[in-house]
Each structure stands twice: as C-alpha cells, then as structure tokens.
Amino acid sequence: MVMIEVKDIHKSFGKVKALNGVSCTIQKGEVVVIIGPSGSGKSTFLRCLNHLEKIDHGTIIIDRIPLTDSKTHIHKVREEIGMVFQQFNLFPHLSVLRNITLAQIKVRKRSSEEAEQIARNLLDKVGIPEKADNYPFQLSGGQQQRVAIARALAMQPKIMLFDEPTSALDPEMIGEVLDVMKNLAREGMTMVVVSHEMGFAKEVADRVIFMDEGKIVEEGTPDQLFNNPREERTRVFLSKVLK
Amino acid sequence: MMFDFDVIAKNLPYLLSGVKFTLALACLVIVIGTFLGIVLGLSKLSKNRILRYPANFIVELTRDTPIIMQMFFIFFGLPALGIRLKTFPSAALAMSFFAAGNTAEIVRGAISSLPAGQFDAAKSLGMNYFQMMIYVIIPQALRRMMPPMMGLFTTLIKDTSLAAIIGAFELTRAGQEVIERTFRSLEIYLVVAAIYFIICYPLSYYTRKVEKARVTGY
Amino acid sequence: MGYQLDPYIIVKHLPLFLKGVFLTVEISFFAILLGLAIGILGAVARTSRFKILHIIGASYVEVFRNTPLLIQIFIIFFGLPGLGIKLSPYISGLTALVLYVGAYNTEVIRAGLEAIPKGQVEAAKSLGLTGVQTFRYVMLPQTFRISLPALGNNWVALVKNSSLVSVIGMVELTWVAYDLNALTFRSFELFGAATLFYLLLIFILTNIQSFVEKRFAYRT
Numbered sequence: 001m002v003m004i005e006v007k008d009i010h011k012s013f014g015k016v017k018a019l020n021g022v023s024c025t026i027q028k029g030e031v032v033v034i035i036g037p038s039g040s041g042k043s044t045f046l047r048c049l050n051h052l053e054k055i056d057h058g059t060i061i062i063d064r065i066p067l068t069d070s071k072t073h074i075h076k077v078r079e080e081i082g083m084v085f086q087q088f089n090l091f092p093h094l095s096v097l098r099n100i101t102l103a104q105i106k107v108r109k110r111s112s113e114e115a116e117q118i119a120r121n122l123l124d125k126v127g128i129p130e131k132a133d134n135y136p137f138q139l140s141g142g143q144q145q146r147v148a149i150a151r152a153l154a155m156q157p158k159i160m161l162f163d164e165p166t167s168a169l170d171p172e173m174i175g176e177v178l179d180v181m182k183n184l185a186r187e188g189m190t191m192v193v194v195s196h197e198m199g200f201a202k203e204v205a206d207r208v209i210f211m212d213e214g215k216i217v218e219e220g221t222p223d224q225l226f227n228n229p230r231e232e233r234t235r236v237f238l239s240k241v242l243k
Numbered sequence: 244m245m246f247d248f249d250v251i252a253k254n255l256p257y258l259l260s261g262v263k264f265t266l267a268l269a270c271l272v273i274v275i276g277t278f279l280g281i282v283l284g285l286s287k288l289s290k291n292r293i294l295r296y297p298a299n300f301i302v303e304l305t306r307d308t309p310i311i312m313q314m315f316f317i318f319f320g321l322p323a324l325g326i327r328l329k330t331f332p333s334a335a336l337a338m339s340f341f342a343a344g345n346t347a348e349i350v351r352g353a354i355s356s357l358p359a360g361q362f363d364a365a366k367s368l369g370m371n372y373f374q375m376m377i378y379v380i381i382p383q384a385l386r387r388m389m390p391p392m393m394g395l396f397t398t399l400i401k402d403t404s405l406a407a408i409i410g411a412f413e414l415t416r417a418g419q420e421v422i423e424r425t426f427r428s429l430e431i432y433l434v435v436a437a438i439y440f441i442i443c444y445p446l447s448y449y450t451r452k453v454e455k456a457r458v459t460g461y
Numbered sequence: 462m463g464y465q466l467d468p469y470i471i472v473k474h475l476p477l478f479l480k481g482v483f484l485t486v487e488i489s490f491f492a493i494l495l496g497l498a499i500g501i502l503g504a505v506a507r508t509s510r511f512k513i514l515h516i517i518g519a520s521y522v523e524v525f526r527n528t529p530l531l532i533q534i535f536i537i538f539f540g541l542p543g544l545g546i547k548l549s550p551y552i553s554g555l556t557a558l559v560l561y562v563g564a565y566n567t568e569v570i571r572a573g574l575e576a577i578p579k580g581q582v583e584a585a586k587s588l589g590l591t592g593v594q595t596f597r598y599v600m601l602p603q604t605f606r607i608s609l610p611a612l613g614n615n616w617v618a619l620v621k622n623s624s625l626v627s628v629i630g631m632v633e634l635t636w637v638a639y640d641l642n643a644l645t646f647r648s649f650e651l652f653g654a655a656t657l658f659y660l661l662l663i664f665i666l667t668n669i670q671s672f673v674e675k676r677f678a679y680r681t
Binding site for chain 2: 523524526527528529530531532533535536539540541542543544617621622623624625627629632635638639642648649652653655660661663664
C-alpha cells in the first residue's frame with residue numbers, strides 16, 4: 001500500500017535550486033535511507049514531506065491526503081508523520097515527560113493520564129524510563145535523541161522521518177540511537193531516514209536512494225546500490241564515504 | 244560655602260511624597276507598555292503585512308524620538324485635536340508608548356534568538372500557531388526577556404523625571420519646588436539623585452544577577 | 462474642531478529649526494567622541510589589575526547609570542555654582558551628556574574586552590609586544606568590532622538624550638520647538654516637525670553604524 005507518493009517536486013531557495021524534479025513512491029512498512037553529499041537536497045526533500053518547507057511545484061500525497069497549502073491538509077498530514085531532527089529540538093523548559101505528553105494532550109486531545117501512560121511506555125521502549133522527570137539539559141546527546149524519538153512516536157504516526165539523527169552525536173552514543181531505530185524498522189514502521197550511517201542502511205534498509213544536486217541519481221536495495229552501483233556519481237560518492 | 248544639611252532634613256518628607264508618584268508612574272507605564280509591546284512585537288514578527296507595517300512604524304516612531312518630545316506632543320499638541328490631557332496622564336501616555344516600542348523590540352529579539360528547531364519541532368508535532376506560541380515559544384522567550392525588561396523598568400523610573408518638565412508632580416518636580424523656596428540647588432539635587440540611586444541601584448544589581456543566572460540555564 | 466494645520470509655519474521658521482538641528486548634531490558629535498574616550502578609560506579601569514581602579518570605575522558607572530540624566534544636568538548647571546563652579550549651558554550640557562554616555566560606554570567596552578579570547582593576549586605577549594602595544598593594536602580594534610552594535614545603541618540614545626539640554630537653555634532642536642510653541646501655539650506642526658527631524662537624524666546615524674559595521678567586518 002502506498003504511503004508516500006511524490007511526483008516531480010521542485011524547490012528553490014532564492015537562486016539555489018534544492019530540489020530539481022524529484023519523484024518517489026514509498027510503501028507502507030518500507031525503510032528508505034537517503035544518502036548523498038551535503039547540498040544534495042536530502043534534508044529539503046524530507047522537510048517537504050511534512051510541509052516544513054513548501055514546494056514550488058509538483059505533488060505530494062501522504063496516505064492518500066494531498067499535501068497542499070490548506071491548513072487542514074497540513075495538519076492532517078502532520079498527524080500522520082513524526083519527525084526526528086539532527087539537533088534533537090527538545091523543549092528545554094519542559095521535563096522529559098512533559099516533552100512527550102504536551103502534543104498528545106493539546107493536539108491529539110488525550111487525557112493527561114493516557115498521555116502519561118503512553119509516554120512512560122515509550123520511554124521504557126527507548127531504554128530510559130528513569131529519566132522521565134529530568135530536564136533535557138541533564139541528559140546526554142544520545143539520551144536526548146531517544147527522548148525525541150519517543151516524543152514523535154507518542155503521536156502514533158504512520159510514518160517516521162529522521163533528518164540525520166546521529167550526526168550531532170558523539171560516536172559512543174550513535175549505537176544506542178541506531179538500535180532504537182532498528183527496532184522500529186523491525187516492527188514495521190514506515191521510515192524515511194537521511195543519514196551517513198551506511199551500516200544502518202545495509203542492515204535495515206529496504207531501499208537506498210542516492211541524491212545529488214537536487215535529483216535522485218540512483219536507487220535500489222542496499223546490496224544493489226552499495227555493491228553494484230550503476231551510476232558513476234554514485235560510485236564516486238561511495239568511494240569517498242565507505243573508506 | 245557651607246553644605247546645608249538642615250535644609251535637606253526639613254524638606255526630605257516633601258521630596259519623599261514625590262517618590263510615590265514616581266513609582267506609580269513607572270509601574271503604570273511598565274504594565275501598559277508591556278502589554279502593548281508584546282502585541283506590537285508579535286505583530287512585527289507576523290507574516291501578515293497588514294500587521295507588520297503599522298507595527299514597524301509605531302515601534303520606530305516611539306523608539307527613535309526623545310521621550311520629552313513625545314510628552315510635548317501629547318501635552319501641547321493633542322489639545323489641537325480636542326484632547327486635553329493633564330500633566331500626569333500626558334506623561335503616562337507618552338512613556339507608555341516609549342515602553343511599548345522598546346518592549347516590542349525586546350520581544351522580537353527574544354523570539355528571534357530561539358533556535359529555529361524549536362519552531363520545527365512544535366510544527367512537526369502538529370501544533371497550530373497559538374499552541375506553539377503559548378506552550379513552546381513564549382515560555383522560552385520570557386526567560387530571555389527578563390534582563391532587558393528589568394533594564395527597561397530601571398530606565399523608565401529614571402525617565403519619570405522628565406514629567407517634571409511638563410509640570411507633573413513627582414520627585415524631580417518636588418525637588419524643583421523646594422529649590423524655588425530655599426535656593427539650595429546643590430544640596431537638594433544631590434539628595435534627589437541619591438533617592439533615585441537608592442531606588443534604581445538594587446534593581447540593576449538584581450538584573451545583573453538574573454542575567455548571570457540565565458547564562459547557566461538555557 | 463476649529464484647528465487648521467499650518468505647515469507653512471515650519472517653512473517660516475526653517476532657519477531657526479536648522480540652527481537647532483545643527484546644535485543637536487554638534488553636541489551629539491562631541492559627546493560621542495568624548496564619551497568614547499571616557500568609555501575606554503573606564504573599561505581599562507574596570508579590567509585593570511589594581512583594585513582601587515576597579516572600585517573607582519564601578520562607582521562611576523553605577524552612579525551615572527542609576528540616576529536620571531536630567532538631575533545630572535541640573536546638578537552640573539544649577540548645583541555647581543554653589544561650589545563656585547559656574548559653567549555655561551553648553552559646557553554643562555556637554556559634560557553631563559559625556560559623563561552619562563561614558564558610563565554606558567564603559568560597560569559595553571568592558572564586555573567587548575572580556576569577550577576577546579585569552580589566546581589573543583597570549584599570542585601578542587609571546588611575540589614580545591608590551592602591554593600598551595597589545596592593547597592598542599590587538600585588543601582595542603577587536604573590542605570595537607565586537608562592541609559596535611551596542612555602542613551604536615548608546616549613540617542613538619545620546620541623540621535622543623541631547624533633547625534634555627534644552628532645559629538649561631541651549632538652543633538645540635527641542636528648545637527651538639518649545640520656544641516657537643510658546644510663541645505661536647502651533648504645537649502639532651512644531652513638535653511633529655521636530656519629531657521628524659529626530660527620526661531623520663537617528664535614521665542617518667543607524668545607517669552610518671551599519672556601514673561602519675560592514676566595513677569593519679570585511680577586515681578580519
């Protein structure tokens with residue numbers, strides 16, 4: 001079943017063309033990893049999916065809801081999609097628990113008991129149930145990112161977007177976050193991940209997409225793309241990155 | 244020439260009676276100014292041009308002109324339009340505009356200094372504009388606004404002295420009246436300065452403490 | 462409402478208005494320069510090794526920042542004669558403005574000095590530069606670049622505060638407007654015009670500030 005359908009999207013920032021005709025279909029339960037050099041448009045592509053960036057032309061359909069400028073559509077789409085950011089973006093003035101329950105209560109209109117229950121379950125699932133009453137600044141980077149994942153999951157989205165989730169982490173903490181993401185993939189979550197972690201892609205991705213200069217250059221299974229890249233540019237990029 | 248301590252002692256009560264008005268004026272102005280200022284500040288940040296252009300204009304007008312000029316304009320100029328305000332209300336109105344303009348800038352600065360990611364996270368969780376502002380943005384902005392707002396309050400207390408120029412009764416005017424009777428300018432003005440100092444110094448000291456504490460927070 | 466706007470009144474008194482603007486600009490200009498000098502001296506005092514300088518600097522700053530400028534002007538112009546010191550309105554006004562802005566400048570420049578990475582001073586010392594040379598060639602220029610925005614704010618405040626010297630009779634812009642108002646009662650036009658002149662002056666000042674900021678930034 002098609003979850004995400006993207007047809008020929010274009011996006012410019014002033015004179016810079018970030019997305020130059022990108023089309024893509026993502027199935028339910030698929031784990032798609034997007035790789036590419038910086039400036040290739042991978043983050044922009046991700047941010048267009050939940051309307052953090054507005055496309056100039058093309059169409060995006062999320063779970064049969066067309067993503068237009070209408071506020072109701074944007075809201076419906078954002079309820080289906082959870083996003084995890086490179087900089088975590090936890091709310092520093094709220095406790096970990098409140099970070100996770102806030103949107104549940106205000107957007108999903110759940111009761112505070114229900115929201116708290118869900119929050120605690122998720123904290124347990126990401127491995128840090130004891131941190132519920134701490135504040136973000138008291139947590140390590142890896143812990144903060146896991147809280148961010150729990151916060152997004154608490155909204156029970158159908159799709160999870162990850163924008164370079166481990167790029168801001170110290171090396172020893174990358175593993176704990178990737179483990180959470182791997183579990184999520186195994187449970188059947190539809191995931192679109194922009195990342196440099198090739199190991200993660202090889203292990204869990206159903207499909208890897210290589211982007212460069214605002215276009216999709218090549219896509220395939222991890223085996224196909226990493227071992228038998230068809231395009232020259234893909235080869236060049238992989239040789240630099242897989243050293 | 245002898246420094247006349249006696250004249251200070253005799254007139255201190257009268258001077259202190261002016262302090263009541265000084266504080267009343269400052270407090271009134273900060274309350275009105277903060278309220279208006281937040282509205283103006285949010286308007287300045289709005290994507291809506293109908294809100295943004297007038298807000299920009301009002302803020303520039305009230306911040307880039309001397310308070311005394313705004314007081315003159317309201318006290319002497321408005322009667323031409325049929326609005327005749329007494330001295331205290333004129334001073335209060337002029338200073339409120341000044342406070343609002345500065346507050347707007349402080350609000351705008353505080354919100355702009357927040358990382359863009361906070362807005363992104365709130366939006367991606369499905370919050371609408373008001374939910375985002377009330378639960379995520381404004382709580383964080385308020386913490387950043389505290390030091391400059393306290394500085395503004397201190398400035399306003401000092402600026403109440405300008406009300407004396409249009410004849411409003413507060414500490415400075417009280418001082419002028421005493422001098423008219425006693426001719427001891429040096430002693431009286433020094434005492435008046437000391438009274439302002441006693442009011443303002445604790446405030447600025449406390450402001451600095453708050454600023455230092457904030458740096459260790461977020 | 463029987464009031465009829467008479468913009469012609471401004472044109473009629475334009476020479477006097479311009480005289481007022483000129484004096485405002487003149488006194489602001491000198492106050493900015495002298496205030497800068499005081500600010501540097503104050504900042505040096507506040508960051509020096511000698512505790513006594515710290516105390517003198519801090520006292521100066523606290524006294525002048527926690528008392529109204531108007532009272533400072535009154536003390537200098539009306540109070541000092543009691544001690545035998547009679548200053549002209551011009552000198553009184555200028556002194557008050559310089560001391561007032563100097564206190565604010567001291568804090569700004571001090572923050573700028575403290576913001577310079579310690580490595581700069583270490584590098585200068587290891588190259589053999591004396592303390593004074595280090596200060597003049599390494600610290601001061603960098604301090605300016607860091608402090609410029611805040612200093613600019615102080616200058617804008619100074620131009621606005623210059624309006625207060627009108628109370629001791631200096632014929633600057635505010636005095637002109639006030640005096641003409643007493644004569645003609647055309648408050649709306651007169652104070653409106655004066656307001657516009659101030660807006661114009663400050664607009665020019667902030668543009669100069671942006672220009673200088675950009676020029677300095679280029680030179681890293």
